[in-house]
Amino acid sequence: MGLAFMLLRIVSTLFLVGSIGVVIRLYNSLVLIPGRQRSKLRKQGIRGPPPSILVGNLLQLGKKTESKNSNVTRDGKQAITHSCCSDVLPFLDKWRRQYDMFKFIFRPLVLHMSHPDVVKEMSAYTSFDMGRPFYQKQGLHPLYGEGILHANGAVWAHQRKVMAPEFYMDKVKIDEHLRNFSGEVISKACFGSNCKEIISKLRALQEIACKKVALQGIPGLRSLPTESNKEMWRLEKDVHTLIWKEMKRKGADSEKNILQMLIQGAKNSDLSQDEVDNFVVDNCKNICFPAYENGAVPAIWTLMLLALYPEWQDKVRAEVLEIFDGQSSTSAMLNKLKTLTMVIYESLRLYPLGCMLTREAVLDTRFGGVDVPKGVSIWVMMMALYEDPNIWGPDVHKFNPERFGNGINGACKPPYVYIPFGTGPRSCLGQHFAMAEIKILISLLVSNFTFSLSPKYRHSPVMNLIIEPEFGVDLLVRKV
């Protein structure tokens, strides 16, 4: 009895001490450390809306304005205003004005900046990086060089798909077509064949991740065994297994694709077999995940804008017909598509793929004139920069590709604020691939069809990890 009582006392004491330890730890990481960080930043004049514990201001940030029912007419220019920042992140837009324009803290650990100078410094900074991906460390750049050429080939190989019968229909919801197209392109470029299952699972993974985006910052949430977390883990595992099978199946293949380049690069390293497998699978995942959506969505926005501004559609068509002259495209031809490049740049300004660039201070650092404590995340709000009249002039909310007539340097002051593909050592690995894909896709479409916005189209940019049209884009399509 006495022994049992003693044991019970020991266990309950251990439990009590353990619980107190956990509470102290949580209090420290959720209240004390962020509080200290906030106070350091506040002393330097950086203010922001009062954050709540755990989620800071994330829930407010996730709220968007009611989707507008824009009655788009065939010449619907008046019906659409291009003000993505205030549409997608209305709170951010409000706070930006309220708290000293550009600098504020918006959740305990996040320092929010959109001052142009910060971007310039960011491009030079490496101490903010948490390490470059392995393929970069090894000097492997699977999407540069031959990767891009391969993308060209893959896109052209799909020319007939774009011209499939459903595209001759009068009314087309373009989104699914372009997503399927982009999925096939990256699948071919990466694996040498159309791995529909991998792509559809990545899409499902992205849809779940979108729903959780507002809650991402809540500590520990990702590891709770909730239904959606379990579904996400299952999908992640499935994608991993499918890519692994693909890798084993094609191991000795002589075909030139990203998978082969990764396998080759990994083989030349001193990694163990297990590490090689994980390296190849993880990199394929990292490349396919952004490529699938990122290839399609900018093309969807560009088509929406060309449908809305037929004069630019005509200019792009004339340029494409003149340069391609009935032949298949080459890299040199793509480089000559100046008007189309200007249109794509303007489209990425008004409807950027992501609204921010993020870095974490891994050390106490001085950055943008501010002492940034270790552990603070810095979010550069690209979207806010793209809607700043001081940078772009009074027509900032207008679609005016002409502003890129003299390239990025001529379009904005200072030029480094326009960074659709990010900046520094972690900038977009697929930027040349993406530009080639979008250019070829738009060229094919404008040279075969004319299009205008359908009255069914509802303009409502929404943030689902990336900024996409909430209800898709409905076009009226006619064969040229």
Ligand code: HEM
């Ligand atoms: C127009 C389309 C695209 C845009 C606007 C875009 C934009 C971006 C941006 C802003 C980043 C973050 C850069 C930074 O933090 O500095 C990024 C990273 C990345 N993108 Fe893209 N992207 C596009 C298409 C693609 C495509 C098609 C692929 C793959 C084929 C791709 C692969 C990647 C990868 C792997 C990273 C991570 C790079 C790293 O962390 O080192 N992207 N992209």
